[in-house]
Amino acid sequence: MLIAPSFACNGRTYRRPSHSVVIVCIDGFDPAYLAAAQTEGLCPFLARLIDHYGRWTAASALPSFTNPNNVSLITGVAPAQHGIAGNYALDPESGMPTEMTAPEFLRAETILAAGHKTGLSVAAVTAKDKLRRLLGANLPADDFHATCLSIETAASGKHGAVDPAIQSALGAEPPHIYSAEVSLVVLRVGLALLKTRKPNLLYLSTTDYVQHRYGPDEKDAIDFMVELDGLLAEIDAYGAIMVITADHGMNAKTQADGAPDVAYLQDVLDTAMPGVGARVILPITDPYVVHHGALGACSMVYLGEADVDRVTEILLALPQVDEVLPRAVAARDLELPEDRIGDLVILATPSGVLGSSRNAHDLSALKGPLRSHGGRHEQTVPFIVNRPLEDQDQLLPLRNYDAFHVALNLLSQEASHA
Numbered sequence: 001m002l003i004a005p006s007f008a009c010n011g012r013t014y015r016r017p018s019h020s021v022v023i024v025c026i027d028g029f030d031p032a033y034l035a036a037a038q039t040e041g042l043c044p045f046l047a048r049l050i051d052h053y054g055r056w057t058a059a060s061a062l063p064s065f066t067n068p069n070n071v072s073l074i075t076g077v078a079p080a081q082h083g084i085a086g087n088y089a090l091d092p093e094s095g096m097p098t099e100m101t102a103p104e105f106l107r108a109e110t111i112l113a114a115g116h117k118t119g120l121s122v123a124a125v126t127a128k129d130k131l132r133r134l135l136g137a138n139l140p141a142d143d144f145h146a147t148c149l150s151i152e153t154a155a156s157g158k159h160g161a162v163d164p165a166i167q168s169a170l171g172a173e174p175p176h177i178y179s180a181e182v183s184l185v186v187l188r189v190g191l192a193l194l195k196t197r198k199p200n201l202l203y204l205s206t207t208d209y210v211q212h213r214y215g216p217d218e219k220d221a222i223d224f225m226v227e228l229d230g231l232l233a234e235i236d237a238y239g240a241i242m243v244i245t246a247d248h249g250m251n252a253k254t255q256a257d258g259a260p261d262v263a264y265l266q267d268v269l270d271t272a273m274p275g276v277g278a279r280v281i282l283p284i285t286d287p288y289v290v291h292h293g294a295l296g297a298c299s300m301v302y303l304g305e306a307d308v309d310r311v312t313e314i315l316l317a318l319p320q321v322d323e324v325l326p327r328a329v330a331a332r333d334l335e336l337p338e339d340r341i342g343d344l345v346i347l348a349t350p351s352g353v354l355g356s357s358r359n360a361h362d363l364s365a366l367k368g369p370l371r372s373h374g375g376r377h378e379q380t381v382p383f384i385v386n387r388p389l390e391d392q393d394q395l396l397p398l399r400n401y402d403a404f405h406v407a408l409n410l411l412s413q414e415a416s417h418a
């Protein structure tokens with residue numbers, strides 16, 4: 001097969017890589033976690049990369065949730081173009097809340113699928129199965145050159161047989177989905193793939209269990225950073241061109257007494273304007289709510305018969321609410337798909353989170369103070385590279401979803417000397 005020197009995807013051209021390119025999305029990797037571990041000198045590998053190649057940060061896509069950002073990273077474009085603005089949206093025809101995790105909802109091609117079509121070998125590994133189908137959109141199943149697996153289901157052999165090296169990286173017992181271990185296994189499986197299937201493009205995506213549960217200075221968070229640093233160093237030692245970034249940051253979402261700083265928007269609207277049919281949809285809602293109680297920093301409001309100015313006034317008066325944006329403004333300024341967001345998009349303050357009705361959120365499983373994300377205040381994430389940049393001017397303003405662009409087009413393809 002004739003191999004093209006470049007391939008196109010969603011309006012951008014990507015160079016064919018000289019070495020395996022690895023994009024690592026560390027879920028919920030707020031810059032504060034790196035800073036805390038670095039202060040104690042516990043992330044020597046990441047510290048060396050930053051020393052050599054610069055301390056970059058990037059802005060995530062909004063809402064700063066997991067799925068919109070992983071899809072942005074894998075397509076290289078904003079939610080306005082790829083169509084995934086959260087885990088849920090209200091179906092415009094049926095008026096029913098619809099789960100947006102199926103690949104049918106994707107409006108852009110993935111960089112992995114575009115690369116694979118031109119003869120590149122590609123792979124993606126994710127912790128949670130909810131992301132696997134989106135990341136693997138339009139990739140053939142059971143193809144040695146197109147691997148897409150989630151740790152959650154790979155151990156059961158559900159999504160294709162795995163080589164012995166991958167099986168051994170998975171371990172005898174699949175790690176619990178609410179654990180630090182499941183994220184480390186993502187990187188170990190990535191390493192095993194690099195050694196066996198040698199993908200040209202490899203995308204690795206962990207989970208934010210640790211960051212929801214622990215603050216940056218807590219021992220469990222620092223221990224996790226130490227393990228992560230070691231595994232990333234192994235990927236680097238293998239010769240891969242690497243960009244390490246995140247889907248979103250993370251903030252403590254508590255009041256002075258440690259209680260969650262929540263505004264229950266559906267309750268507020270039902271009390272202030274009963275019977276008008278205003279509906280609150282939370283794009284964070286998904287089956288994995290134990291660690292955040294489905295409370296995030298972005299909410300959609302569908303107005304029904306409610307008056308837009310009155311709703312805006314009521315919501316802006318809440319101490320947890322930072323911004324109330326009409327649909328068209330949100331679509332333009334936040335780069336969101338206009339037909340898949342509410343009449344209003346609500347963003348929370350640094351310490352605030354937005355709920356629907358108090359009785360719809362089970363906070364009994366929360367262990368420790370609430371930590372969450374979803375708004376502008378969790379948009380800043382690290383962006384760490386392991387090669388010199390050929391032209392730094394091309395970098396700004398940097399978005400996390402420029403990761404493949406930076407790795408394939410802007411980083412030196414020479415071997416790393418860090």
Ligand SMILES: [Zn+2]
Nearest residue numbers: 027028066208
């Ligand atoms: Zn996340």
